[in-house]
Amino acid sequence: AQTVTQSQPEMSVQEAETVTLSCTYDTSESDYYLFWYKQPPSRQMILVIRQEAYKQQNATENRFSVNFQKAAKSFSLKISDSQLGDAAMYFCALFGNEKLTFGTGTRLTIIP
Amino acid sequence: KAGVTQTPRYLIKTRGQQVTLSCSPISGHRSVSWYQQTPGQGLQFLFEYFSETQRNKGNFPGRFSGRQFSNSRSEMNVSTLELGDSALYLCASSLAQEGDYMQEDTQYFGPGTRLTVL
Numbered sequence: 001a002q003t004v005t006q007s008q009p010e011m012s013v014q015e016a017e018t019v020t021l022s023c024t025y026d027t028s029e030s031d032y033y034l035f036w037y038k039q040p041p042s043r044q045m046i047l048v049i050r051q052e053a054y055k056q057q058n059a060t061e062n063r064f065s066v067n068f069q070k071a072a073k074s075f076s077l078k079i080s081d082s083q084l085g086d087a088a089m090y091f092c093a094l095f096g097n098e099k100l101t102f103g104t105g106t107r108l109t110i111i112p
Numbered sequence: 113k114a115g116v117t118q119t120p121r122y123l124i125k126t127r128g129q130q131v132t133l134s135c136s137p138i139s140g141h142r143s144v145s146w147y148q149q150t151p152g153q154g155l156q157f158l159f160e161y162f163s164e165t166q167r168n169k170g171n172f173p174g175r176f177s178g179r180q181f182s183n184s185r186s187e188m189n190v191s192t193l194e195l196g197d198s199a200l201y202l203c204a205s206s207l208a209q210e211g212d213y214m215q216e217d218t219q220y221f222g223p224g225t226r227l228t229v230l
Contacts, residue, residue: 035218043200045221091155098168100145100219102155 002027006103023092032096116222137205144186
């Protein structure tokens with residue numbers, strides 16, 4: 001079975017500062033994909049960033065970047081220059097063994 | 113391009129009833145997956161359909177079923193509703209590929225259907 005663990009139920013950051021959300025996972029698959037999704041109060045699940053496990057280079061999408069440590073099975077999300085619109089639940093997810101498994105989420109609060 | 117749409121957005125049912133939820137994928141997407149989101153269990157995979165065939169399913173009882181039509185639209189049905197079925201049901205679509213197993217492709221989610229069972 002594959003698992004995804006997000007150990008930080010809640011995080012807060014000052015507007016314009018940088019914050020890092022943690023995620024660890026476990027899978028027996030050699031080929032898999034990792035994602036961060038954002039779920040604002042509207043409940044719409046929005047893709048933030050995607051990482052292919054066979055690629056060593058960390059994915060980057062504008063102010064969002066990841067630190068992918070395959071050996072440690074770690075996949076953290078860094079948000080730079082935090083904005084009020086970044087406030088949401090953030091879910092780490094792993095696609096492997098033919099299905100998408102989510103972590104329990106981290107609620108991110110942006111302090112003006 | 114329009115996103116994934118789900119209808120209805122909100123639904124209230126009583127125990128023992130059945131319910132059908134609908135999902136229209138992004139145009140051109142052939143795979144549709146369903147998830148249940150609850151405060152206690154988080155996000156859990158229900159099943160995935162591709163070309164009108166269920167390719168993969170999660171660990172849910174047989175009361176939960178689905179189908180996909182030739183235009184890739186999908187419906188999910190829950191029979192004999194229980195209080196514990198109250199949840200946000202999310203649908204996601206992806207381009208996917210031919211094959212008898214669910215291959216990775218980025219999934220794009222709809223806004224969800226909030227089901228309340230009284």
